Amino acid sequence: MSTVPATGPHAEPPVPVLPDGLTLKKLTRTIARIKVIWRISLPQAHPHTPPQTDLSEYTNSTPPPSEIDLLATTSGENGVAKANGVNFQPPTDYSHVLLRLRKCLPSSESNLLAYEYLSSVIMPLFPPGVMVGQTLVQVPSKLISRANDTLHDLEESGVRPSHRLNLYLAGDPRPSEQHMEEHYAFLLEDMTPDTSRGEFLLEFKAKWLVQSPNAPVEWKRCRNCALRLRKYAKSLKKGKSADWRGLCPFDLVSGDTKRACNGVKRILGYPRSEDEKLVERVTQALMSCSQLSILKELQAHLDPLGILKANHKSKEFLTAMTLRDCTFFVKVSPTDVQARLGDFDVKSGEGGKSDYWVRVENELISEGWYNGTEEGDFPWKADGLEVVCRV
Structure with a gap:
Protein backbone atom coordinates (compact mmCIF):
# COMPACT_ATOMS: atom_id res chain seq x y z
CA MET A 1 0.00 0.00 0.00
CA SER A 2 1.48 3.35 -1.01
CA THR A 3 1.01 6.68 0.70
CA VAL A 4 0.73 10.32 -0.29
CA PRO A 5 1.43 13.35 1.92
CA ALA A 6 -1.52 15.19 3.46
CA THR A 7 -1.49 18.96 3.76
CA GLY A 8 -2.25 20.92 6.90
CA PRO A 9 -0.48 20.85 10.26
CA HIS A 10 -3.03 18.63 11.97
CA ALA A 11 -3.70 16.07 9.20
CA GLU A 12 -2.09 12.65 9.35
CA PRO A 13 1.19 12.83 7.34
CA PRO A 14 0.78 9.42 5.60
CA VAL A 15 -2.51 8.96 3.78
CA PRO A 16 -3.11 5.28 2.90
CA VAL A 17 -4.19 4.51 -0.66
CA LEU A 18 -6.92 1.91 -0.99
CA PRO A 19 -6.19 -0.97 -3.41
CA ASP A 20 -7.63 -0.34 -6.87
CA GLY A 21 -8.71 -3.98 -7.20
CA LEU A 22 -11.65 -3.59 -4.86
CA THR A 23 -15.04 -4.77 -6.05
CA LEU A 24 -18.47 -3.56 -4.91
CA LYS A 25 -21.39 -5.65 -3.78
CA LYS A 26 -24.71 -4.13 -2.80
CA LEU A 27 -26.20 -5.15 0.52
CA THR A 28 -29.61 -6.62 -0.26
CA ARG A 29 -31.45 -5.83 2.96
CA THR A 30 -33.31 -2.53 2.91
CA ILE A 31 -35.68 -0.66 5.18
CA ALA A 32 -37.66 2.53 4.73
CA ARG A 33 -35.45 5.58 4.17
CA ILE A 34 -32.26 3.50 4.21
CA LYS A 35 -28.93 4.79 2.97
CA VAL A 36 -27.20 3.15 0.05
CA ILE A 37 -24.61 0.81 1.64
CA TRP A 38 -22.06 -1.38 -0.07
CA ARG A 39 -19.58 -4.10 0.81
CA ILE A 40 -16.08 -3.79 -0.65
CA SER A 41 -13.77 -6.77 -1.14
CA LEU A 42 -10.84 -7.97 -3.16
CA PRO A 43 -11.87 -10.57 -5.77
CA GLN A 44 -9.69 -13.29 -4.21
CA ALA A 45 -10.69 -12.49 -0.64
CA HIS A 46 -13.30 -14.29 1.41
CA PRO A 47 -14.80 -11.39 3.30
CA HIS A 48 -16.44 -11.74 6.65
CA THR A 49 -20.17 -11.18 6.29
CA PRO A 50 -21.21 -8.44 8.72
CA PRO A 51 -24.52 -8.55 10.59
CA GLN A 52 -27.68 -7.21 9.04
CA THR A 53 -27.82 -3.46 9.40
CA ASP A 54 -30.56 -1.01 10.30
CA LEU A 55 -29.30 2.45 9.37
CA SER A 56 -31.82 5.26 9.11
CA GLU A 57 -31.28 8.06 6.63
CA TYR A 58 -31.27 11.66 7.74
CA THR A 59 -34.67 13.20 8.27
CA ASN A 60 -36.14 15.85 6.00
CA SER A 61 -35.26 18.51 8.59
CA THR A 62 -31.72 18.72 7.24
CA PRO A 63 -30.20 18.88 3.77
CA PRO A 64 -29.09 15.49 2.40
CA PRO A 65 -25.63 14.33 3.50
CA SER A 66 -22.71 14.92 1.16
CA GLU A 67 -21.39 11.40 1.41
CA ILE A 68 -22.44 7.81 0.87
CA ASP A 69 -21.50 5.07 3.30
CA LEU A 70 -19.77 1.93 2.08
CA LEU A 71 -19.24 -1.08 4.32
CA ALA A 72 -15.60 -2.07 3.76
CA THR A 73 -14.31 -5.64 3.84
CA THR A 74 -10.96 -6.00 2.14
CA SER A 75 -7.69 -7.79 2.73
CA GLY A 76 -4.44 -5.89 2.86
CA GLU A 77 -2.51 -3.75 5.30
CA ASN A 78 -4.11 -2.28 8.39
CA GLY A 79 -5.53 1.23 8.37
CA VAL A 80 -5.64 3.29 11.53
CA ALA A 81 -8.62 5.55 12.18
CA LYS A 82 -8.38 8.44 14.58
CA ALA A 83 -10.89 10.55 16.50
CA ASN A 84 -9.73 13.47 18.67
CA GLY A 85 -6.36 11.89 19.30
CA VAL A 86 -7.46 8.31 19.94
CA ASN A 87 -6.54 5.56 17.48
CA PHE A 88 -8.58 2.44 16.93
CA GLN A 89 -7.17 -0.49 14.98
CA PRO A 90 -9.58 -2.23 12.57
CA PRO A 91 -9.04 -5.90 11.63
CA THR A 92 -6.80 -6.62 8.66
CA ASP A 93 -9.87 -7.33 6.53
CA TYR A 94 -11.43 -3.93 7.43
CA SER A 95 -14.68 -5.70 8.34
CA HIS A 96 -15.36 -3.17 11.10
CA VAL A 97 -14.64 -0.01 9.12
CA LEU A 98 -16.93 2.12 6.94
CA LEU A 99 -15.71 3.90 3.83
CA ARG A 100 -17.41 7.21 3.24
CA LEU A 101 -17.30 8.89 -0.18
CA ARG A 102 -18.30 12.39 -1.17
CA LYS A 103 -21.25 13.12 -3.41
CA CYS A 104 -21.33 15.72 -6.18
CA LEU A 105 -22.99 18.52 -4.24
CA PRO A 106 -22.08 22.20 -4.83
CA SER A 107 -22.19 22.89 -1.10
CA SER A 108 -19.90 20.00 -0.12
CA GLU A 109 -16.29 20.57 0.87
CA SER A 110 -13.47 18.41 -0.46
CA ASN A 111 -12.65 15.49 1.83
CA LEU A 112 -9.06 16.67 2.26
CA LEU A 113 -10.15 20.11 3.48
CA ALA A 114 -12.92 18.51 5.52
CA TYR A 115 -10.39 16.30 7.30
CA GLU A 116 -8.04 19.19 7.93
CA TYR A 117 -10.95 21.14 9.45
CA LEU A 118 -12.04 18.12 11.46
CA SER A 119 -8.58 17.40 12.86
CA SER A 120 -7.59 21.02 13.57
CA VAL A 121 -10.92 22.56 14.68
CA ILE A 122 -13.45 19.91 15.74
CA MET A 123 -11.36 17.16 17.33
CA PRO A 124 -9.67 19.47 19.87
CA LEU A 125 -13.10 20.50 21.19
CA PHE A 126 -13.90 17.04 22.55
CA PRO A 127 -12.26 14.65 25.00
CA PRO A 128 -11.13 11.22 23.75
CA GLY A 129 -13.71 8.57 22.98
CA VAL A 130 -16.79 10.67 22.22
CA MET A 131 -16.40 10.99 18.43
CA VAL A 132 -16.64 8.35 15.74
CA GLY A 133 -13.08 7.26 14.93
CA GLN A 134 -12.00 8.27 11.45
CA THR A 135 -9.04 8.89 9.18
CA LEU A 136 -8.32 10.03 5.65
CA VAL A 137 -7.55 7.63 2.79
CA GLN A 138 -6.88 8.09 -0.90
CA VAL A 139 -9.43 6.34 -3.11
CA PRO A 140 -8.79 5.09 -6.67
CA SER A 141 -10.90 6.80 -9.33
CA LYS A 142 -11.75 3.37 -10.78
CA LEU A 143 -13.53 2.49 -7.54
CA ILE A 144 -15.62 5.65 -7.73
CA SER A 145 -16.47 4.94 -11.37
CA ARG A 146 -17.68 1.46 -10.49
CA ALA A 147 -19.70 2.81 -7.57
CA ASN A 148 -21.35 5.36 -9.88
CA ASP A 149 -22.11 2.58 -12.37
CA THR A 150 -23.88 0.71 -9.61
CA LEU A 151 -25.87 3.81 -8.68
CA HIS A 152 -26.97 4.07 -12.31
CA ASP A 153 -28.03 0.41 -12.21
CA LEU A 154 -30.00 1.03 -9.03
CA GLU A 155 -31.82 3.91 -10.69
CA GLU A 156 -32.65 1.88 -13.78
CA SER A 157 -34.04 -0.92 -11.62
CA GLY A 158 -36.13 1.53 -9.59
CA VAL A 159 -34.39 0.66 -6.31
CA ARG A 160 -32.72 3.98 -5.56
CA PRO A 161 -34.82 6.49 -3.52
CA SER A 162 -36.38 9.22 -5.64
CA HIS A 163 -34.67 12.06 -3.76
CA ARG A 164 -31.26 10.54 -4.61
CA LEU A 165 -31.86 10.25 -8.36
CA ASN A 166 -29.25 11.85 -10.63
CA LEU A 167 -26.90 12.45 -7.71
CA TYR A 168 -23.57 10.63 -7.95
CA LEU A 169 -20.15 10.41 -6.37
CA ALA A 170 -17.42 13.01 -6.76
CA GLY A 171 -14.08 11.94 -8.22
CA ASP A 172 -15.30 10.08 -11.30
CA PRO A 173 -12.93 11.07 -14.14
CA ARG A 174 -15.33 10.19 -16.95
CA PRO A 175 -16.63 13.27 -18.84
CA SER A 176 -20.13 11.78 -19.03
CA GLU A 177 -20.47 11.96 -15.23
CA GLN A 178 -21.06 14.94 -12.96
CA HIS A 179 -17.47 16.12 -12.72
CA MET A 180 -16.04 17.16 -9.38
CA GLU A 181 -12.45 16.48 -8.33
CA GLU A 182 -12.08 14.22 -5.29
CA HIS A 183 -9.20 11.90 -4.49
CA TYR A 184 -9.88 11.20 -0.83
CA ALA A 185 -12.39 9.43 1.38
CA PHE A 186 -12.90 8.66 5.06
CA LEU A 187 -12.49 5.41 6.94
CA LEU A 188 -14.92 5.46 9.85
CA GLU A 189 -15.28 3.42 12.99
CA ASP A 190 -18.14 1.01 12.30
CA MET A 191 -21.11 1.52 14.60
CA THR A 192 -23.13 -1.17 12.81
CA PRO A 193 -25.24 -3.13 15.31
CA ASP A 194 -25.20 -6.91 15.49
CA THR A 195 -28.93 -7.56 15.24
CA SER A 196 -28.41 -11.27 15.97
CA ARG A 197 -27.35 -10.19 19.48
CA GLY A 198 -30.29 -7.85 19.93
CA GLU A 199 -28.35 -4.69 19.10
CA PHE A 200 -29.79 -1.73 17.20
Whole structure:
Protein backbone atom coordinates (compact mmCIF):
# COMPACT_ATOMS: atom_id res chain seq x y z
CA MET A 1 0.00 0.00 0.00
CA SER A 2 1.48 3.35 -1.01
CA THR A 3 1.01 6.68 0.70
CA VAL A 4 0.73 10.32 -0.29
CA PRO A 5 1.43 13.35 1.92
CA ALA A 6 -1.52 15.19 3.46
CA THR A 7 -1.49 18.96 3.76
CA GLY A 8 -2.25 20.92 6.90
CA PRO A 9 -0.48 20.85 10.26
CA HIS A 10 -3.03 18.63 11.97
CA ALA A 11 -3.70 16.07 9.20
CA GLU A 12 -2.09 12.65 9.35
CA PRO A 13 1.19 12.83 7.34
CA PRO A 14 0.78 9.42 5.60
CA VAL A 15 -2.51 8.96 3.78
CA PRO A 16 -3.11 5.28 2.90
CA VAL A 17 -4.19 4.51 -0.66
CA LEU A 18 -6.92 1.91 -0.99
CA PRO A 19 -6.19 -0.97 -3.41
CA ASP A 20 -7.63 -0.34 -6.87
CA GLY A 21 -8.71 -3.98 -7.20
CA LEU A 22 -11.65 -3.59 -4.86
CA THR A 23 -15.04 -4.77 -6.05
CA LEU A 24 -18.47 -3.56 -4.91
CA LYS A 25 -21.39 -5.65 -3.78
CA LYS A 26 -24.71 -4.13 -2.80
CA LEU A 27 -26.20 -5.15 0.52
CA THR A 28 -29.61 -6.62 -0.26
CA ARG A 29 -31.45 -5.83 2.96
CA THR A 30 -33.31 -2.53 2.91
CA ILE A 31 -35.68 -0.66 5.18
CA ALA A 32 -37.66 2.53 4.73
CA ARG A 33 -35.45 5.58 4.17
CA ILE A 34 -32.26 3.50 4.21
CA LYS A 35 -28.93 4.79 2.97
CA VAL A 36 -27.20 3.15 0.05
CA ILE A 37 -24.61 0.81 1.64
CA TRP A 38 -22.06 -1.38 -0.07
CA ARG A 39 -19.58 -4.10 0.81
CA ILE A 40 -16.08 -3.79 -0.65
CA SER A 41 -13.77 -6.77 -1.14
CA LEU A 42 -10.84 -7.97 -3.16
CA PRO A 43 -11.87 -10.57 -5.77
CA GLN A 44 -9.69 -13.29 -4.21
CA ALA A 45 -10.69 -12.49 -0.64
CA HIS A 46 -13.30 -14.29 1.41
CA PRO A 47 -14.80 -11.39 3.30
CA HIS A 48 -16.44 -11.74 6.65
CA THR A 49 -20.17 -11.18 6.29
CA PRO A 50 -21.21 -8.44 8.72
CA PRO A 51 -24.52 -8.55 10.59
CA GLN A 52 -27.68 -7.21 9.04
CA THR A 53 -27.82 -3.46 9.40
CA ASP A 54 -30.56 -1.01 10.30
CA LEU A 55 -29.30 2.45 9.37
CA SER A 56 -31.82 5.26 9.11
CA GLU A 57 -31.28 8.06 6.63
CA TYR A 58 -31.27 11.66 7.74
CA THR A 59 -34.67 13.20 8.27
CA ASN A 60 -36.14 15.85 6.00
CA SER A 61 -35.26 18.51 8.59
CA THR A 62 -31.72 18.72 7.24
CA PRO A 63 -30.20 18.88 3.77
CA PRO A 64 -29.09 15.49 2.40
CA PRO A 65 -25.63 14.33 3.50
CA SER A 66 -22.71 14.92 1.16
CA GLU A 67 -21.39 11.40 1.41
CA ILE A 68 -22.44 7.81 0.87
CA ASP A 69 -21.50 5.07 3.30
CA LEU A 70 -19.77 1.93 2.08
CA LEU A 71 -19.24 -1.08 4.32
CA ALA A 72 -15.60 -2.07 3.76
CA THR A 73 -14.31 -5.64 3.84
CA THR A 74 -10.96 -6.00 2.14
CA SER A 75 -7.69 -7.79 2.73
CA GLY A 76 -4.44 -5.89 2.86
CA GLU A 77 -2.51 -3.75 5.30
CA ASN A 78 -4.11 -2.28 8.39
CA GLY A 79 -5.53 1.23 8.37
CA VAL A 80 -5.64 3.29 11.53
CA ALA A 81 -8.62 5.55 12.18
CA LYS A 82 -8.38 8.44 14.58
CA ALA A 83 -10.89 10.55 16.50
CA ASN A 84 -9.73 13.47 18.67
CA GLY A 85 -6.36 11.89 19.30
CA VAL A 86 -7.46 8.31 19.94
CA ASN A 87 -6.54 5.56 17.48
CA PHE A 88 -8.58 2.44 16.93
CA GLN A 89 -7.17 -0.49 14.98
CA PRO A 90 -9.58 -2.23 12.57
CA PRO A 91 -9.04 -5.90 11.63
CA THR A 92 -6.80 -6.62 8.66
CA ASP A 93 -9.87 -7.33 6.53
CA TYR A 94 -11.43 -3.93 7.43
CA SER A 95 -14.68 -5.70 8.34
CA HIS A 96 -15.36 -3.17 11.10
CA VAL A 97 -14.64 -0.01 9.12
CA LEU A 98 -16.93 2.12 6.94
CA LEU A 99 -15.71 3.90 3.83
CA ARG A 100 -17.41 7.21 3.24
CA LEU A 101 -17.30 8.89 -0.18
CA ARG A 102 -18.30 12.39 -1.17
CA LYS A 103 -21.25 13.12 -3.41
CA CYS A 104 -21.33 15.72 -6.18
CA LEU A 105 -22.99 18.52 -4.24
CA PRO A 106 -22.08 22.20 -4.83
CA SER A 107 -22.19 22.89 -1.10
CA SER A 108 -19.90 20.00 -0.12
CA GLU A 109 -16.29 20.57 0.87
CA SER A 110 -13.47 18.41 -0.46
CA ASN A 111 -12.65 15.49 1.83
CA LEU A 112 -9.06 16.67 2.26
CA LEU A 113 -10.15 20.11 3.48
CA ALA A 114 -12.92 18.51 5.52
CA TYR A 115 -10.39 16.30 7.30
CA GLU A 116 -8.04 19.19 7.93
CA TYR A 117 -10.95 21.14 9.45
CA LEU A 118 -12.04 18.12 11.46
CA SER A 119 -8.58 17.40 12.86
CA SER A 120 -7.59 21.02 13.57
CA VAL A 121 -10.92 22.56 14.68
CA ILE A 122 -13.45 19.91 15.74
CA MET A 123 -11.36 17.16 17.33
CA PRO A 124 -9.67 19.47 19.87
CA LEU A 125 -13.10 20.50 21.19
CA PHE A 126 -13.90 17.04 22.55
CA PRO A 127 -12.26 14.65 25.00
CA PRO A 128 -11.13 11.22 23.75
CA GLY A 129 -13.71 8.57 22.98
CA VAL A 130 -16.79 10.67 22.22
CA MET A 131 -16.40 10.99 18.43
CA VAL A 132 -16.64 8.35 15.74
CA GLY A 133 -13.08 7.26 14.93
CA GLN A 134 -12.00 8.27 11.45
CA THR A 135 -9.04 8.89 9.18
CA LEU A 136 -8.32 10.03 5.65
CA VAL A 137 -7.55 7.63 2.79
CA GLN A 138 -6.88 8.09 -0.90
CA VAL A 139 -9.43 6.34 -3.11
CA PRO A 140 -8.79 5.09 -6.67
CA SER A 141 -10.90 6.80 -9.33
CA LYS A 142 -11.75 3.37 -10.78
CA LEU A 143 -13.53 2.49 -7.54
CA ILE A 144 -15.62 5.65 -7.73
CA SER A 145 -16.47 4.94 -11.37
CA ARG A 146 -17.68 1.46 -10.49
CA ALA A 147 -19.70 2.81 -7.57
CA ASN A 148 -21.35 5.36 -9.88
CA ASP A 149 -22.11 2.58 -12.37
CA THR A 150 -23.88 0.71 -9.61
CA LEU A 151 -25.87 3.81 -8.68
CA HIS A 152 -26.97 4.07 -12.31
CA ASP A 153 -28.03 0.41 -12.21
CA LEU A 154 -30.00 1.03 -9.03
CA GLU A 155 -31.82 3.91 -10.69
CA GLU A 156 -32.65 1.88 -13.78
CA SER A 157 -34.04 -0.92 -11.62
CA GLY A 158 -36.13 1.53 -9.59
CA VAL A 159 -34.39 0.66 -6.31
CA ARG A 160 -32.72 3.98 -5.56
CA PRO A 161 -34.82 6.49 -3.52
CA SER A 162 -36.38 9.22 -5.64
CA HIS A 163 -34.67 12.06 -3.76
CA ARG A 164 -31.26 10.54 -4.61
CA LEU A 165 -31.86 10.25 -8.36
CA ASN A 166 -29.25 11.85 -10.63
CA LEU A 167 -26.90 12.45 -7.71
CA TYR A 168 -23.57 10.63 -7.95
CA LEU A 169 -20.15 10.41 -6.37
CA ALA A 170 -17.42 13.01 -6.76
CA GLY A 171 -14.08 11.94 -8.22
CA ASP A 172 -15.30 10.08 -11.30
CA PRO A 173 -12.93 11.07 -14.14
CA ARG A 174 -15.33 10.19 -16.95
CA PRO A 175 -16.63 13.27 -18.84
CA SER A 176 -20.13 11.78 -19.03
CA GLU A 177 -20.47 11.96 -15.23
CA GLN A 178 -21.06 14.94 -12.96
CA HIS A 179 -17.47 16.12 -12.72
CA MET A 180 -16.04 17.16 -9.38
CA GLU A 181 -12.45 16.48 -8.33
CA GLU A 182 -12.08 14.22 -5.29
CA HIS A 183 -9.20 11.90 -4.49
CA TYR A 184 -9.88 11.20 -0.83
CA ALA A 185 -12.39 9.43 1.38
CA PHE A 186 -12.90 8.66 5.06
CA LEU A 187 -12.49 5.41 6.94
CA LEU A 188 -14.92 5.46 9.85
CA GLU A 189 -15.28 3.42 12.99
CA ASP A 190 -18.14 1.01 12.30
CA MET A 191 -21.11 1.52 14.60
CA THR A 192 -23.13 -1.17 12.81
CA PRO A 193 -25.24 -3.13 15.31
CA ASP A 194 -25.20 -6.91 15.49
CA THR A 195 -28.93 -7.56 15.24
CA SER A 196 -28.41 -11.27 15.97
CA ARG A 197 -27.35 -10.19 19.48
CA GLY A 198 -30.29 -7.85 19.93
CA GLU A 199 -28.35 -4.69 19.10
CA PHE A 200 -29.79 -1.73 17.20
CA LEU A 201 -28.57 1.70 16.13
CA LEU A 202 -30.19 5.06 16.83
CA GLU A 203 -29.29 8.13 14.78
CA PHE A 204 -30.50 11.60 15.70
CA LYS A 205 -29.44 15.22 15.55
CA ALA A 206 -29.59 17.15 18.81
CA LYS A 207 -29.63 20.42 16.81
CA TRP A 208 -29.95 23.66 18.82
CA LEU A 209 -29.35 22.83 22.50
CA VAL A 210 -29.57 26.51 23.48
CA GLN A 211 -32.12 28.99 22.25
CA SER A 212 -31.34 31.16 19.25
CA PRO A 213 -29.92 34.50 20.46
CA ASN A 214 -32.25 36.16 17.93
CA ALA A 215 -35.46 34.64 19.31
CA PRO A 216 -37.97 37.16 20.73
CA VAL A 217 -37.80 37.78 24.46
CA GLU A 218 -41.29 36.32 24.91
CA TRP A 219 -40.51 33.09 23.01
CA LYS A 220 -42.50 29.94 23.78
CA ARG A 221 -40.65 27.48 21.55
CA CYS A 222 -37.03 26.53 21.00
CA ARG A 223 -35.64 27.01 17.52
CA ASN A 224 -35.84 23.30 16.72
CA CYS A 225 -39.54 22.99 17.59
CA ALA A 226 -40.42 26.30 15.93
CA LEU A 227 -38.74 25.19 12.71
CA ARG A 228 -40.36 21.75 12.82
CA LEU A 229 -43.86 23.25 13.12
CA ARG A 230 -43.17 25.69 10.30
CA LYS A 231 -42.03 22.86 8.04
CA TYR A 232 -45.17 20.91 8.95
CA ALA A 233 -47.31 23.87 7.89
CA LYS A 234 -45.45 24.16 4.58
CA SER A 235 -45.94 20.45 3.95
CA LEU A 236 -49.67 20.81 4.51
CA LYS A 237 -49.84 23.58 1.92
CA LYS A 238 -48.17 21.25 -0.59
CA GLY A 239 -50.58 18.45 0.22
CA LYS A 240 -47.92 16.34 1.88
CA SER A 241 -48.11 14.47 5.15
CA ALA A 242 -45.78 15.28 8.04
CA ASP A 243 -45.52 14.84 11.79
CA TRP A 244 -45.63 17.97 13.92
CA ARG A 245 -44.64 16.08 17.04
CA GLY A 246 -40.94 15.56 17.58
CA LEU A 247 -37.87 15.81 19.74
CA CYS A 248 -37.33 18.97 21.77
CA PRO A 249 -33.55 19.24 22.34
CA PHE A 250 -34.11 21.19 25.55
CA ASP A 251 -35.58 18.04 27.14
CA LEU A 252 -32.34 16.16 26.62
CA VAL A 253 -30.22 18.78 28.43
CA SER A 254 -32.78 19.76 31.07
CA GLY A 255 -31.29 17.57 33.79
CA ASP A 256 -34.84 16.39 34.48
CA THR A 257 -35.23 12.62 34.10
CA LYS A 258 -38.91 12.79 33.14
CA ARG A 259 -38.28 15.34 30.41
CA ALA A 260 -35.23 13.43 29.17
CA CYS A 261 -37.39 10.28 28.97
CA ASN A 262 -39.85 12.13 26.75
CA GLY A 263 -37.01 13.07 24.42
CA VAL A 264 -35.66 9.52 24.36
CA LYS A 265 -39.11 8.16 23.47
CA ARG A 266 -39.09 10.44 20.41
CA ILE A 267 -35.67 9.12 19.45
CA LEU A 268 -36.57 5.46 19.97
CA GLY A 269 -39.89 5.67 18.15
CA TYR A 270 -42.72 3.18 18.34
CA PRO A 271 -42.72 0.31 19.37
CA ARG A 272 -39.40 0.63 21.24
CA SER A 273 -40.69 3.70 23.05
CA GLU A 274 -43.25 1.45 24.79
CA ASP A 275 -40.51 -0.53 26.53
CA GLU A 276 -40.13 1.33 29.84
CA LYS A 277 -36.92 -0.45 30.84
CA LEU A 278 -35.33 0.33 27.47
CA VAL A 279 -36.38 3.97 27.69
CA GLU A 280 -34.88 4.17 31.17
CA ARG A 281 -31.58 2.58 30.07
CA VAL A 282 -31.12 4.86 27.08
CA THR A 283 -32.17 7.92 29.09
CA GLN A 284 -29.62 7.21 31.81
CA ALA A 285 -26.92 6.66 29.19
CA LEU A 286 -27.60 9.93 27.38
CA MET A 287 -27.91 11.94 30.60
CA SER A 288 -24.56 10.60 31.78
CA CYS A 289 -22.66 10.99 28.50
CA SER A 290 -20.56 14.11 28.04
CA GLN A 291 -21.52 14.89 24.44
CA LEU A 292 -24.77 16.76 25.14
CA SER A 293 -23.36 19.09 27.78
CA ILE A 294 -20.26 19.80 25.68
CA LEU A 295 -22.33 20.60 22.59
CA LYS A 296 -24.61 22.89 24.59
CA GLU A 297 -21.70 24.83 26.07
CA LEU A 298 -19.91 25.13 22.74
CA GLN A 299 -23.00 26.31 20.87
CA ALA A 300 -23.57 29.07 23.42
CA HIS A 301 -19.90 30.11 23.50
CA LEU A 302 -19.20 30.07 19.75
CA ASP A 303 -22.36 31.89 18.64
CA PRO A 304 -23.47 34.44 21.25
CA LEU A 305 -24.96 36.81 18.63
CA GLY A 306 -27.11 34.46 16.54
CA ILE A 307 -27.63 34.07 12.81
CA LEU A 308 -28.95 37.60 12.22
CA LYS A 309 -26.03 39.40 13.87
CA ALA A 310 -23.07 37.06 13.58
CA ASN A 311 -20.25 37.32 11.07
CA HIS A 312 -21.05 34.40 8.78
CA LYS A 313 -17.44 34.13 7.70
CA SER A 314 -16.04 33.74 11.20
CA LYS A 315 -14.62 30.38 12.21
CA GLU A 316 -16.50 30.49 15.50
CA PHE A 317 -19.94 30.98 13.96
CA LEU A 318 -19.42 28.37 11.25
CA THR A 319 -18.17 25.90 13.84
CA ALA A 320 -21.31 26.52 15.89
CA MET A 321 -23.45 25.78 12.82
CA THR A 322 -21.44 22.59 12.25
CA LEU A 323 -22.03 21.49 15.83
CA ARG A 324 -25.77 22.14 15.44
CA ASP A 325 -25.93 19.68 12.57
CA CYS A 326 -23.74 16.81 13.78
CA THR A 327 -25.24 13.37 14.36
CA PHE A 328 -25.47 11.15 17.42
CA PHE A 329 -24.85 7.47 16.74
CA VAL A 330 -26.15 5.42 19.67
CA LYS A 331 -25.61 1.66 19.56
CA VAL A 332 -27.87 -0.11 22.02
CA SER A 333 -27.23 -3.70 23.09
CA PRO A 334 -28.93 -5.78 25.81
CA THR A 335 -26.08 -4.89 28.18
CA ASP A 336 -24.64 -1.59 26.97
CA VAL A 337 -25.39 1.77 25.34
CA GLN A 338 -22.55 3.32 23.31
CA ALA A 339 -22.77 6.90 22.00
CA ARG A 340 -20.56 8.60 19.43
CA LEU A 341 -20.69 11.92 17.59
CA GLY A 342 -20.13 12.07 13.84
CA ASP A 343 -21.04 13.80 10.57
CA PHE A 344 -19.27 17.07 11.31
CA ASP A 345 -19.85 18.42 7.82
CA VAL A 346 -18.04 21.69 7.21
CA LYS A 347 -20.35 24.70 7.06
CA SER A 348 -19.14 27.52 4.83
CA GLY A 349 -22.26 29.60 4.32
CA GLU A 350 -21.54 29.59 0.59
CA GLY A 351 -23.80 28.48 -2.25
CA GLY A 352 -26.71 30.49 -0.83
CA LYS A 353 -26.59 28.71 2.52
CA SER A 354 -25.91 31.88 4.48
CA ASP A 355 -28.89 33.61 2.87
CA TYR A 356 -31.02 30.57 3.66
CA TRP A 357 -30.08 30.70 7.35
CA VAL A 358 -31.01 34.40 7.54
CA ARG A 359 -34.28 33.93 5.66
CA VAL A 360 -35.42 31.06 7.88
CA GLU A 361 -34.57 32.92 11.09
CA ASN A 362 -36.45 36.02 9.95
CA GLU A 363 -39.50 33.97 9.01
CA LEU A 364 -39.54 32.13 12.33
CA ILE A 365 -39.64 35.53 14.04
CA SER A 366 -41.98 37.47 11.76
CA GLU A 367 -44.50 34.65 11.29
CA GLY A 368 -44.77 33.99 15.01
CA TRP A 369 -43.32 30.48 15.17
CA TYR A 370 -41.14 31.32 18.17
CA ASN A 371 -44.00 33.03 20.01
CA GLY A 372 -46.74 30.54 19.14
CA THR A 373 -48.75 33.23 17.34
CA GLU A 374 -48.54 31.70 13.85
CA GLU A 375 -51.66 31.93 11.69
CA GLY A 376 -53.47 28.73 10.77
CA ASP A 377 -55.67 25.98 12.12
CA PHE A 378 -53.12 23.39 13.22
CA PRO A 379 -53.40 20.30 15.46
CA TRP A 380 -51.38 21.88 18.25
CA LYS A 381 -53.94 24.69 18.54
CA ALA A 382 -56.25 22.28 20.36
CA ASP A 383 -56.42 22.46 24.15
CA GLY A 384 -53.58 20.63 25.81
CA LEU A 385 -51.56 20.09 22.65
CA GLU A 386 -49.79 23.44 22.36
CA VAL A 387 -46.05 23.09 21.78
CA VAL A 388 -44.24 24.98 24.53
CA CYS A 389 -40.54 24.47 25.26
CA ARG A 390 -38.80 25.01 28.58
CA VAL A 391 -35.13 25.69 29.21
